Amino acid sequence: xxxxxxxxxxxLTFFLMHAIPGGPFTSEKMLAPEIEAALNxxxxxxxxxxxxxxxxxxxxxxxxxxxxxxxxGVRVNDLIREGLPVTAQTGFLAMLxxxxxxxxxxxxxxxxxxxxxxxxxxxxATMGVAIPSYVLATIALYLFxxxxxxxxxxxxxxxxxxxxxxxxxxxxxxxxxxxxxRSSLLEVLGQxxxxxxxxxxxxxxxxxxxxxMRNALIPIVTVLGPVVANLLTGSFVIEQIxxxxxxGRHFVLSISNRDYTTIMGITIFYAAFLMLMILIVxxxxxxxxxxxxLAEKS
Amino acid sequence: xxxxxxTIPADKWAPIxxxxxxxEFIAAPSLTYxxxxxQRLWRNRPAMASLAFIIxxxxxxxxxxxxxxxxxxxxxxxxxxxxPIFEVYQTSPEDGEPQYVFLNSGNFKLYExxxxxxxxxxxxxxxxxxxxxxxxxxxxxxxxxxxxxxxxATLVDGDGNPATSLGLKWNxxxxxxxxxxxxxxxxxQLYGARISLTVAFVAALVNFFIGVFYGGVAGxxxxxxxxxxxxxVEIISTIPLTLYVILMMVVFQSGFLSIIIAIxxxxxxxxxxxxxxxxxxxxxxxxxxxxxxMGASTKRILTRHLLPNTMGPILVTLxxxxxxxxxxxxxxxxxxxxxxxPMASWGTLTAEAVETLRAYPHQLFFPAxxxxxxxxxxxxxxxxxxxxxxxxxRK
Numbered sequence: 118x119x120x121x122x123x124x125x126x127x128x129l130t131f132f133l134m135h136a137i138p139g140g141p142f143t144s145e146k147m148l149a150p151e152i153e154a155a156l157n158x159x160x161x162x163x164x165x166x167x168x169x170x171x172x173x174x175x176x177x178x179x180x181x182x183x184x185x186x187x188x189x190g191v192r193v194n195d196l197i198r199e200g201l202p203v204t205a206q207t208g209f210l211a212m213l214x215x216x217x218x219x220x221x222x223x224x225x226x227x228x229x230x231x232x233x234x235x236x237x238x239x240x241x242a243t244m245g246v247a248i249p250s251y252v253l254a255t256i257a258l259y260l261f262x263x264x265x266x267x268x269x270x271x272x273x274x275x276x277x278x279x280x281x282x283x284x285x286x287x288x289x290x291x292x293x294x295x296x297x298x299r300s301s302l303l304e305v306l307g308q309x310x311x312x313x314x315x316x317x318x319x320x321x322x323x324x325x326x327x328x329x330m331r332n333a334l335i336p337i338v339t340v341l342g343p344v345v346a347n348l349l350t351g352s353f354v355i356e357q358i359x360x361x362x363x364x365g366r367h368f369v370l371s372i373s374n375r376d377y378t379t380i381m382g383i384t385i386f387y388a389a390f391l392m393l394m395i396l397i398v399x400x401x402x403x404x405x406x407x408x409x410x411l412a413e414k415s
Numbered sequence: 416x417x418x419x420x421x422t423i424p425a426d427k428w429a430p431i432x433x434x435x436x437x438x439e440f441i442a443a444p445s446l447t448y449x450x451x452x453x454q455r456l457w458r459n460r461p462a463m464a465s466l467a468f469i470i471x472x473x474x475x476x477x478x479x480x481x482x483x484x485x486x487x488x489x490x491x492x493x494x495x496x497x498x499p500i501f502e503v504y505q506t507s508p509e510d511g512e513p514q515y516v517f518l519n520s521g522n523f524k525l526y527e528x529x530x531x532x533x534x535x536x537x538x539x540x541x542x543x544x545x546x547x548x549x550x551x552x553x554x555x556x557x558x559x560x561x562x563x564x565x566x567x568a569t570l571v572d573g574d575g576n577p578a579t580s581l582g583l584k585w586n587x588x589x590x591x592x593x594x595x596x597x598x599x600x601x602x603x604q605l606y607g608a609r610i611s612l613t614v615a616f617v618a619a620l621v622n623f624f625i626g627v628f629y630g631g632v633a634g635x636x637x638x639x640x641x642x643x644x645x646x647x648v649e650i651i652s653t654i655p656l657t658l659y660v661i662l663m664m665v666v667f668q669s670g671f672l673s674i675i676i677a678i679x680x681x682x683x684x685x686x687x688x689x690x691x692x693x694x695x696x697x698x699x700x701x702x703x704x705x706x707x708x709m710g711a712s713t714k715r716i717l718t719r720h721l722l723p724n725t726m727g728p729i730l731v732t733l734x735x736x737x738x739x740x741x742x743x744x745x746x747x748x749x750x751x752x753x754x755x756x757p758m759a760s761w762g763t764l765t766a767e768a769v770e771t772l773r774a775y776p777h778q779l780f781f782p783a784x785x786x787x788x789x790x791x792x793x794x795x796x797x798x799x800x801x802x803x804x805x806x807x808x809r810k
Contacts, residue, residue, distance in 0.1 A: 122649075122650045125650055126650075130662065133662055133665075133666050134665075134666075136666060243791075243794070243795075244791075246790075246794060247738075247787055247790040247791040247794050248783075248787045248790065249742050249745060249746065249786055249787070249790065251745075251746065251749050251762075251765065252765060252783045252786060252787060255765065255768070255769050255772065255779055255783070256779070256783060258772070259772055259776055259779065263772065263773060263776075347657070350657035350658060353657075353750055354746065354749055354750055357750065358769065369750050369751075372661065372664075372665055372750075372751075372752060373751055375665070380662070380665060384658060384662065387658060388658075
């Protein structure tokens with residue numbers, strides 16, 4: 118199933134990119150026709166499209182995403198390898214923030230329903246959901262980096278450089294998860310088995326974590342897959358605003374450069390990565406809820 | 416017992432209050448589901464405030480640009496980067512009318528204004544003292560100097576004393592100031608609102624038609640049809656929508672129409688899923704079986720019986736998808752894939768403001784506030800609608 122999806126995505130991206138009028142070497146600078154023909158021959162663009170497609174597929178099977186059209190001598194693999202550590206670091210930290218802060222905040226809000234803790238957390242979370250990440254990022258950049266000089270404006274040279282990008286990247290999903298865990302836990306708290314657990318005289322913490330959270334986590338885990346996806350796409354602007362040399366930045370640059378192989382390669386890389394994440398989420402599901410079996414799904 | 420009862424004096428007995436019988440009486444008129452929803456929504460303050468804001472925004476976006484002589488593309492480089500609020504200074508010549516000026520501390524230029532705050536033009540410096548970091552302006556006999564040896568720049572008179580300030584004035588020519596090319600920010604904001612609202616409207620419309628149709632067909636027919644259709648949806652939703660929209664924008668070249676095509680062509684997936692889920696649970700209800708028994712056609716069952724009952728979740732999904740469509744558009748514009756220049760969208764306005772963030776931080780304020788408030792409004796409205804449509808919350 119996943120291989121099929123990935124194959125369809127590759128095919129779709131390939132033909133979309135080749136449907137664009139004008140080759141990759143058509144630019145303002147008029148190239149001599151011989152040079153253009155030579156370039157086309159070098160990158161295999163003179164062959165019929167199905168042959169290009171087959172050789173591209175063949176490349177992907179051996180984890181080779183082909184050369185970049187805009188940077189001579191650079192391969193898409195190099196761009197990804199170069200950008201991945203940066204994107205992975207910020208993305209992982211942001212994910213950590215989302216899970217390690219969002220869920221506890223939601224629990225605190227749910228346990229103190231309609232008290233000041235709940236109102237404050239929900240007010241902040243509503244703001245976090247409404248303000249777009251790039252707005253949050255620029256305002257934070259202006260206040261903390263330009264006005265008060267608390268953190269560097271760009272780069273990841275020391276730990277303070279991570280604060281703003283990670284905060285801006287995780288802001289929306291942190292708020293979203295906090296809201297979701299609050300409502301999910303509130304629903305679970307109202308269930309009969311929670312009353313039963315209390316009636317049995319179980320320790321309140323056992324009730325909350327073993328009976329309450331385990332059930333409340335199911336809808337949260339469902340969105341974690343998409344969260345990873347959105348942290349990835351969110352990194353496009355965040356990396357641009359804070360000038361971080363990650364994959365997102367390469368992707369945006371390749372779009373404005375019309376570097377089709379890079380666009381294609383990074384898209385496919387993202388898709389493969391996401392499918393891996395979705396698989397992990399599915400496995401997590403089974404751990405949380407033994408009633409769910411993967412075999413039944415398919 | 417009987418004897419005991421007889422001992423109660425007769426005057427202690429009184430007829431029962433008739434009011435108790437009224438408890439059975441239904442005082443409030445019975446409400447249909449939608450009347451109930453409307454009432455609950457009406458009582459939800461944040462949702463109503465949001466609705467009012469959205470209506471105001473729509474009116475402003477439609478009529479605002481007609482009411483001003485500014486256009487979104489007219490440039491005036493002499494009057495660039497003017498702030499919306501400035502401090503007005505008065506010159507005091509010995510003879511004749513006093514002149515009013517203000518200093519743009521971002522570019523150290525002096526502009527002439529009238530008393531009300533309308534901008535008359537850029538003043539030319541008599542000479543520039545680069546050693547002392549001063550620009551010297553002459554007003555008849557009098558001199559005013561822009562001193563930028565220390566930031567922020569200040570306005571001093573010939574002897575170095577601070578000039579007479581008349582306090583802060585609101586810019587009457589360009590209410591929101593001008594951008595780096597001297598274009599009126601307010602009008603560009605309103606055009607940005609037009610684009611965002613159009614995107615929202617189109618996304619909602621496309622969502623509604625494609626999503627409801629697709630989900631409805633898949634859910635109603637079930638079986639293999641459902642299997643195949645949902646597989647397609649699953650494949651589409653594996654890639655994040657943002658990535659799709661970016662690919663589309665690359666293929667179609669950036670521009671307003673491409674944004675609409677891109678958003679319209681992938682955004683219906685969530686809607687289709689929700690409608691399908693609803694359909695699956697509703698189609699086995701007895702009233703559908705009853706309608707079938709009476710010989711109603713598939714079309715009639717779908718449009719008359721099933722669709723009205725899925726309307727609630729559809730509406731909520733719509734109001735919550737609108738902010739994400741608006742966000743995607745501004746996100747695209749922000750990374751340079753959105754509307755093409757000189758068109759303005761909230762995303763491009765924010766991106767332009769980021770470029771001049773150091774010198775003119777106020778330029779970030781209006782687009783950031785506009786997009787955030789709009790997202791707030793649609794989110795609150797969606798939340799309010801969801802609460803109003805949920806009969807479990809009925810009091």
